Amino acid sequence: MADVIGGLSTDAFTPKGGKVDLDPLVKAQPAVARAAKTVARAERDASAIDTSDTLSPVTSAVNQLRNALRSASDEVDTADRVVQLAPAMLGNEGERNYVLLFQNNAELRAGGGIPGAVALLKVQDGAISLGDQAAGSSFGPYDESVLPLDPGTRTLYGEITGRYMQDVTLTPRFDLSAELTREMWKQKFGQQVDGVLAVDPVTLSYILRATGPVQLPTGDRLTADNAVQFLLSDVYAKYPDPSVQDLFFASAASAVFDKVSTGSFDAKQFVSALTQGEQEGRLRLWSATKAEQAQLEGTPLAGDLPVATTSLRQFGVYLNDGTASKMDYYLEKTVSVGASVCRADGRPTSAVEVTITNSAPADAATSLPEYVTGGGLSGTAPGKIKTLVAVYAPEGSIYLGSTQDGRQAPVQTVMDGEHPVVQLQTLLAPGESTTFRVAFLGDQKEAKAAVDVLSTPGAKQSKVLPLRFDCADPTPAD
Structure with a gap:
């Protein structure tokens, strides 16, 4: 695996001309998959060593081995998921479309925040672009839940979970939120998307550490330091009209996205931003492809219970x-x-x-x-x-x-x-x-x-x- 990915760096995946080169990831897949299996087997073997009657130096050595293998196994497992998932999900085998939810933490939902703005993310062969955008409030209310809800969801969060786009994240189960989002998008635009991605303003502030400030059409300047306060507080005093607020949120997200898609960012800082957002539960991803979703399950991205x-x-x-x-x-x-x-x-x-x-x-x-x-x-x-x-x-x-x-x-x-x-x-x-x-x-x-x-x-x-x-x-x- 080291031979295969040793020549790769975060800079290798920086978009050039609005496109990420996916070939290095595809070539790395077989070797990384073999390495993941080998390290996982070694971790199981080390865990099975009986140290109940061993001398303390031997016990200590075994514990060191277990800790090293546990750490290596986690890292290799993550690398394996990335190289297996990323090419297909970034359109290596054909165009992919995802609904992008911008969650607003100023009005909390169990899954993060109220989906204030919604957009289409179009991906093909590593090229990423934004499509249709809409306010979360423009979806629904539907006469009944767009998909059947189980008794626990209805009792805890109500039928509104499936009747309003702004309420799909009332449940902490992101797979359910994503399925409801996908169906609402289909009913509004007639398009069946391939997955759902959710992000919040705090994650955008992390990304701005990598991209640097962005200038908005309103004349406002968004930075890593002011993004959270501006997007979650100041905007309501400056732009009291809710429809103008929706446009502002959409323009802010588009401005950050445009800078990322052109490769105008520090790649290491960008990866760090996404990692921090994922670990804090601010970044979620769901795939309608069962095999891909199975790979996501168990990771912070999945939003599991x-x-x-x-x-x-x-x-x-x-x-x-x-x-x-x-x-x-x-x-x-x-x-x-x-x-x-x-x-x-x-x-x-x-x-x-x-x-x-x-x-x-x-x-x-x-x-x-x-x-x-x-x-x-x-x-x-x-x-x-x-x-x-x-x-x-x-x-x-x-x-x-x-x-x-x-x-x-x-x-x-x-x-x-x-x-x-x-x-x-x-x-x-x-x-x-x-x-x-x-x-x-x-x-x-x-x-x-x-x-x-x-x-x-x-x-x-x-x-x-x-x-x-x-x-x-x-x-x-x-």
Whole structure:
């Protein structure tokens, strides 16, 4: 594999004349695939070594080998997915068309943000161009969901998930969001697309680190430093007309895209930007081709629900705006998670704690534009933020209990497929915070697994913190 890809660099894939040369990737496919299988087999062999009775130097050496192979396996697996997927998805075997969703984190959806602008991405033999563009609000409302929804989705997020383009990301399941998007695009434009890509303004700010500033037709200058605040906050004061806002968002995305498609960017910074966006859950990709989608599954790009293995136990914390406004620019979130074996049968108890804060100015009701506060039209007083917080556990988990600010609180308990979900609604005035804690019981085979949390990406990225709790009461109440 080193012989094959050693001569490649990020610069080799920089568009030249608006086109990426896909031949190096195609040529690398067989060798990288063989390497991925070999390293994966070596990792399995190393994991099977019995060190229960070995001397400490031998045990240490085996652990070093396992760590090295684990790291190498992850990297080779990623390389294999890239070289197998990229040529076909970039039109090496014929034209591809994708719907591009621009998600707005100022109005949160579980999958990221409300799809404010939608565009067609056309790809053929490495050449990429933007086609039709439309506001998310121009799709629907449809009389009924464009595709059948399962009971869990309808109960948690409502039939509107499949009736409005702006609501397709109410569910954290990006595969479902993408299928609904694809069908809505077909009904509006009569075109069956090959996949769906989602991106948010924070990822655009990362990309601007690679491209440098872009000048917009409005005269505004978008940079890596001002993009998030401008796109998620300032724009509403400067351009109060929603139709003008839609045009502004479309022009901003087009300007960044045009610079990327011409190759006018730092390739290493660009790859770093996409990687960061992917790892933070801000960049999603779905393919209508089953074999390609199977390759995407299990990666951050896929937007999968939490999973549990013997080494990792994931939870999900997903936020949906209930204010019908753009106040979520001011919503701050902290997530903590911890696990402990508290029972004689060895089954682990896990607790997830979510703290959200309305950091809007005290006079938000009058100092912020009505379009941002919602003006009270949805039933929420201006300046306040209404949020639905859903905590997902992996399949097979058992819900143990929950509290809000140390007190029992009314919650909704639902199964989304095989995933237990606990959902709470909050209403916060400027400066107010609330803390929601949920506990679940896991399977015995996951007792030694590390714990982590997938979470809705907001305007600011939040870290996952460790959480310690008393086994006697993982969700303590006053």
